[in-house]
Amino acid sequence: AQKVTQAQTEISVVEKEDVTLDCVYETRDTTYYLFWYKQPPSGELVFLIRRNSFDEQNEISGRYSWNFQKSTSSFNFTITASQVVDSAVYFCALSEGGADGLTFGKGTHLIIQP
Amino acid sequence: DARVTQTPRHKVTEMGQEVTMRCQPILGHNTVFWYRQTMMQGLELLAYFRNRAPLDDSGMPKDRFSAEMPDATLATLKIQPSEPRDSAVYFCASGLSYSNQPQHFGDGTRLSIL
Numbered sequence: 001a002q003k004v005t006q007a008q009t010e011i012s013v014v015e016k017e018d019v020t021l022d023c024v025y026e027t028r029d030t031t032y033y034l035f036w037y038k039q040p041p042s043g044e045l046v047f048l049i050r051r052n053s054f055d056e057q058n059e060i061s062g063r064y065s066w067n068f069q070k071s072t073s074s075f076n077f078t079i080t081a082s083q084v085v086d087s088a089v090y091f092c093a094l095s096e097g098g099a100d101g102l103t104f105g106k107g108t109h110l111i112i113q114p
Numbered sequence: 115d116a117r118v119t120q121t122p123r124h125k126v127t128e129m130g131q132e133v134t135m136r137c138q139p140i141l142g143h144n145t146v147f148w149y150r151q152t153m154m155q156g157l158e159l160l161a162y163f164r165n166r167a168p169l170d171d172s173g174m175p176k177d178r179f180s181a182e183m184p185d186a187t188l189a190t191l192k193i194q195p196s197e198p199r200d201s202a203v204y205f206c207a208s209g210l211s212y213s214n215q216p217q218h219f220g221d222g223t224r225l226s227i228l
Contacts, residue, residue, distance in 0.1 A: 035216060045205065045219040091157065101147055101159035101170060102217065 002027045004094050006105035013082055014113050021077045021108045023092030029053075034068065034075045035093040035102065045091070051075065079110075087112045116140040118220035120206050126226045132194040135223045138187055139208030146189045147207040147217060148174075148181055157205075163189065164211060196227045 003026040013019050025034065036048040049059065051068050059066045063080045079086055089109050093102040119138040127133060139146045147162040161171035166183040174181065178197070183189045193200055203224050207217040 037219075043203065043224075044221050045207075047216045047218070050216045093157075101162050101173075102149075102157075103159070104157040106156045 002029075002032075002094050002096060002103045004092050004103055004105035006090075006092055006108050008108045009106070010109040010111065012111040012113060015084055016081050018078060018080050019082050019110065021079075021090050021092075021110065023075045023077065023105060025073050025075065025092070025094045027094060027096060029096045031096070033095045035095070036066065036075075036077050037091045037093060037104075039089040039091065039107070041088070048077075048090075082110075082112045084112050084114055086110060116218075118206055118208050118218050120204075120220035120223050122223060123221065124224045124226075126228065127196060128228050129197055130195045131227075132192065133196050133200075133225060133227075135191045135204050135206075135225070137189040137191075137206030137208075137220060139189065139206070140218055141187070143208035143210050143218075144186075145209045145211055145217075146183060147209070148189070148191050149205040149207065149219075151203040151205065151222070152201075160191070160204075198227045201225055201227050 005024045032053045034051045038046040038048055049066055056068050065078045067076045089107045091107045092105045095102050118140055121136045145164045148160040149157050150160055151157045158173055160174040161181045162169055163183050178193055180192045203222045205219050205222045207219045209217040
């Protein structure tokens, strides 16, 4: 069975600080996909990134970066120079097939204070 | 941009009533997912279809929930009879198997059972 753990329930930082959201996953498959989604206060789920298990290259997109380490089964997400608009709940998710159902973590509520 | 469309956006009804939620997937997507979000359980996969055939509905309470895809442009999730514990946000998502594209989520149906 697959499982995603986001141990940080809530994080609060002051604007412009860097913040890292942790994600640890469990799966028996050798082929799997990892995702991050953002859920702002308006409630929709916004896709941020997808990574497959064969691609351990870290990725940077603007102020966002992701660190994938198979050795520790982690897929952490860092926001650099945080902004108030980054305030949201962030979900890490796992799929054992590229187009199969997602198993979500419980989410991390990120609060960026001005 | 193509979007997944869910109706209704909000639904309030009394216990025992039938509830039907609808989803129009993105044109060309062959996989449709239903998820439920609650405070206690977080985001859970209820069921999903590929090419209109049900692939997995193990996350769905069988006695009162049913999911169908009458055609490629419509997926439905029905609850009969509804109970207060069914109150949640129900998300539909669609995707394309064997592609590099992630699932796209609709804005959800916020369901309240009184």
